[in-house]
Amino acid sequence: MPDQDKxxxxxxxxxxxxxxxxxxxxxxxxxxxIVAGITGSAAMLAEGIHSAVDTGNEVLxxxxxxxxxxxxxxxxxxxxxxxxxFWALMVAMSxxxxxxxxxxxxxxxxxxxxxxxxxPLWNYVVLGVSALFEGYxxxxxRKELNKxxxxxxxxxxxxxxxxxxxxFTVFIEDxxxxxxxxxxxxxxxxxxxxxxxxxxxxxxxxxxxxxxxAAYMLARETGALLVGEGMGPDATARVxxxxxxxxxxxxxxxxxxxxxxxxxxxxxxxxxxxxxMRIDEVEKAIARLEQAVAAAYPQIKxxxxxxxxxxxxxx
Numbered sequence: 302m303p304d305q306d307k308x309x310x311x312x313x314x315x316x317x318x319x320x321x322x323x324x325x326x327x328x329x330x331x332x333x334x335i336v337a338g339i340t341g342s343a344a345m346l347a348e349g350i351h352s353a354v355d356t357g358n359e360v361l362x363x364x365x366x367x368x369x370x371x372x373x374x375x376x377x378x379x380x381x382x383x384x385x386x387f388w389a390l391m392v393a394m395s396x397x398x399x400x401x402x403x404x405x406x407x408x409x410x411x412x413x414x415x416x417x418x419x420x421p422l423w424n425y426v427v428l429g430v431s432a433l434f435e436g437y438x439x440x441x442x443r444k445e446l447n448k449x450x451x452x453x454x455x456x457x458x459x460x461x462x463x464x465x466x467x468x469f470t471v472f473i474e475d476x477x478x479x480x481x482x483x484x485x486x487x488x489x490x491x492x493x494x495x496x497x498x499x500x501x502x503x504x505x506x507x508x509x510x511x512x513x514x515a516a517y518m519l520a521r522e523t524g525a526l527l528v529g530e531g532m533g534p535d536a537t538a539r540v541x542x543x544x545x546x547x548x549x550x551x552x553x554x555x556x557x558x559x560x561x562x563x564x565x566x567x568x569x570x571x572x573x574x575x576x577x578m579r580i581d582e583v584e585k586a587i588a589r590l591e592q593a594v595a596a597a598y599p600q601i602k603x604x605x606x607x608x609x610x611x612x613x614x615x616x
Contacts, residue, residue: 382562408505549586
């Protein structure tokens with residue numbers, strides 16, 4: 302069962318990305334909270350909140366992966382593939398409310414009553430170690446994302462075209478985490494250099510705004526997939542070319558697709574067969590087209606032909 306093996310490999314790659322992120326975030330969150338309690342750094346506390354929220358988010362992604370693997374049944378004849386998009390959307394909401402909201406709230410509170418800065422040595426140590434762990438997790442997600450990245454295209458474009466919500470969610474989280482670490486370090490450093498107690502909590506507010514921006518980006522990508530995003534114009538054009546190259550096809554009127562999961566697509570085709578074809582010829586043409594499309598795009602699991610085209614061909 303080669304298709305099942307490919308699907309298992311795909312899911313295994315997604316889960317590898319998630320487990321790498323959990324491994325990185327659990328230890329980092331604990332260390333950040335301990336150091337934030339010792340030094341009183343608002344930026345470090347915001348980073349601790351950020352890592353704790355990320356850890357919970359990865360658990361939500363694992364729930365989505367588990368539910369999306371359920372086989373089709375009477376209530377869900379096309380399977381549960383979109384479950385991973387729903388839980389990724391929950392992750393976006395979590396980043397917005399818990400990550401961004403709490404970081405901004407704590408930063409604003411600290412700005413109203415700034416604490417005098419203490420020795421930031423342990424802040425720098427934890428931030429440096431966190432950057433190493435986050436960098437490892439980011440690199441794992443980047444490698445998975447590169448599988449859909451076209452030559453010369455940016456990683457942001459790869460996020461946009463990727464249909465694997467688990468992978469691009471972890472990538473967005475880790476990218477945000479690395480930027481957040483830089484902001485926290487800069488806020489602590491400038492506060493130390495200029496003896497300004499307001500710069501550290503200001504960094505906390507900036508980290509919160511960064512998280513809200515990441516949440517918006519993630520919600521936009523997962524929301525589009527959840528409401529029925531297609532497989533994209535390039536893939537559609539290539540499939541259209543396969544149809545038009547078949548000798549039984551007179552014209553391709555409409556091709557419509559919908560992503561049912563990270564590795565499953567539904568395709569409907571309104572085509573015109575040559576008139577006067579016998580039913581066995583039409584059946585052979587359909588089988589030939591299904592085989593050609595499956596060879597080019599194995600993720601297209603379902604192809605439905607518009608009935609008017611069949612009636613016209615056999616008229």
